[in-house]
Structure formats: C-alpha cells, structure tokens
Amino acid sequence: MNLSPEDLQKVYREIHDQLIAEFPPGTVEYRENDSDSKYIPVQPYIHRLETAAGMHWSWRLSGQPQIFDREEQIMVTGILKIVEAEREGIGFANFQRYEDTGKIKNLKYAILSASSDALRNACDLFEMGWKDLAPYRKWAKNPGTGLSVPLTGAGKNMEEQSSHRNCVVCQKPLTLNDEEYLKELNIKHPYHREHIPQHLVKNQTKNR
Template sequence: MDPFDYAKAIELIKAPFPSGTVQKRGDNGRAYIPNQVYTDRVEAATGSMWDREIKEVEINIPHGYVKVVARVTIGEHCRDGIGFSEIETDQNGKGKSLANKVDQAFAEAVREALDTWQIGWKDLAPYNQAEKDWGSNPALRHLLNSTPSSGGRDPDNQSRTFVVHCCIFSGCGKQLSRDEWDFLGLIPSLNREKMVYCFQHIPSHIKKKAPAEVIVKYEDRIKSK
C-alpha cells in the first residue's frame, strides 16, 4: 500500500466543488455547503484515512443548548471544532429529541473542524463579498482568481466514485441512481448513509427540507431518466 500523501489529500479537499453545490439557507439566505458533501469529499480525498470523534458533550437544558467538541483526524493531523444546537423543552421542562440535537451539534462541530483545512472556501468566497464578510478581505482574493492544481487527477471525478445504495423503504429495495444519491446529500442534516431512500420514497417531511428549486430540478432530471 502506498504511504498516505497528506499534502495531496489536503489539495484535493480544498479543490472547488461542482457547480450547483452551494445552497442558500431558507431562514437567512446565507450560502452553505451540505455536511454530506464535505464528508463525501474528505472520504474520497483521503481514501478513508480520516476519522471524527466526539471529545466533549454539554447538554444544558436550563439555558437551552447542546454543545459538542469534535475532533477530525486526517492522516496524522487533527483539528477540533465546536458545534451548538438549540434544545426545545416539553411542558414539564424536559428536553425533547436530545439525541438528534447532539447529532446536529456534532455535525456542526465536524464542519467547523474541516473548515480549518479550507474546505469549500473557494466555493463560498463569491457569496461573502459584502464589506464586512470574510470573502472581501484582500488577502483572500486568490480564492476568486485561482484553482489549486490537482496534480493531473480530477478531484470531482474521484469524489464521485459510486457505491451501490438501495432504498430502505419497505418493499422497495431499488438501487439509487447517481442523481438520487446526490439529492440526498443536499438535504440539510440528513445522514444519507442511514436514511437511504430513492426519490419516490423520501418521506415528504424530509424532502421538503431541500430548497424548492433543487427539488424541481431533481424531479425533472429523474423523470427524464
């Protein structure tokens, strides 16, 4: 087995994503890249030579938040990130869906850790050009004007190596198409490694979390297959 090339892995991680990867949040309109897209890129770029773990969890019901400190390790290098999520309480003051809130905070913490390796910076910089946004800083102008070398390898093709996934809906079992798998990756906070659905059987309350224009685009694309 060839030795792990950390520098090459980071080069691939920092490379631009395909057009259309950046999404807009429904609440504030800010640009973001879904967590699943980051996971797919890091998995492909490192050849699975990475790991993520929870280092610390704080569940503070009186103040209504969950805090998670996560560590991401790539090769022999590690970075920590912090994530938060809000807790909702029932009529008795007990926290609701705490496991899901921990998962959300963990996902944010992992994203924060990966951000220190500049993943997605080139894609998000054009959306952060307001006077006080980080993308407008002259020291980061290179993010708008240059593309990291891929050393003769296509990072997008590499990250799109397809693994067979089958719909978990009862009685279906259909193998997902590339488009269906990609669509799951665009649904915020969805763990598509566990919640594997073909487009037809994605529960409506999950599907509607994706941006409306993305749903229409994928409906048209999948119907044309």
C-alpha cells in the same frame, strides 16, 4: 503510517489539495429562513473526505455535550483527523423541552445536528469549502486567505449566475453580483443594480 515526517507531509499535501478543490455547482445552499445565509451541508464534506482521504481521516466527539438552558442550545466539540493533522470543531443546535417534565424532547437529534455543525466547522479549519463560499464572504477578499486569484466553477461569473430571487421591477432573476451589491447597501428588497431607486442608494451612502 510508518512514514518519515517528510513523506507524511507529502501525503497530507496531496490529500489537502483534493480537499480544498471546489465542490460541484449547486453544493452551496441557503437556509430557508435566511436567504443571506449561505452554507455547505455536512454530506458534501463527508463525501469529499471519503473520496480524497479514504482511510486516512477520522472524526470523533471530544468530551460531553454541553447544555445551555438559557439559550436552549446544545454544544458539542469534535476532532477531525486527516493523516496526522487534527482540527477541533465546535457545533451548536437548538433544543426544546417538554413543558410538563422539563426533559429535552429532541436530545438525540440535537446532538446529531450539533455534531454535524462541529464537523463542518472542523472542515472549515482545513480550508474546505473556502473557494465555494468565497463569493458570499467578506473575508475572502483579504489576500491573506490565498483566495485572491480568479475562481472557477461556483466562484466565477457572479455577473452571470442567478440567485433565487427575482427583481421587484422586471421580475427577472437577480445575479449574484446584484445580491452582493444589495448586501453592501443593506437593501433587503430584491432589485437589479440598475433598478435600485436612487433614494435608497443615497440614503445608504449617507449612513456609511
């Protein structure tokens, strides 16, 4: 782009404002084996990059994938470029080996999965998805993140939004506010805040 540094900065800021906007409700998902692990799949990130940056973004892997035999994981790094700004992401994926040959049986899938993880990591360094993940991240309460203003969409009305779990007492869906309170108290079973047994609250308060 044959633009002055000032004009490049202006273009980047205009694109960045679109990149960090909240995603549609329902974009944040939870992993099937860990209901406390909220994340955004790679596809919404790619769609946002396409719609906001168009031809002004690119993604490439940097270096060769690294294999960690002991952990049975593969690691890749990649560079996400938006206008003239670059961020390096790092990603991991698990792999399995054939018992007879020792070869990795799902190498291609593992590399693709690690690459997607790396792209999400690079998007995070551009502050993409922060507003959507803020209700589930302790760091979001830090005013230095710039997220100390009231959030809209996915980040508002935690008292009203339902989680995927039902209270063991009344069998009604928990709210995101209930989930956050349970997480603070390290209580695994789903309870509405008003239905939490007092002995659990007292025990967790003592352990703090």
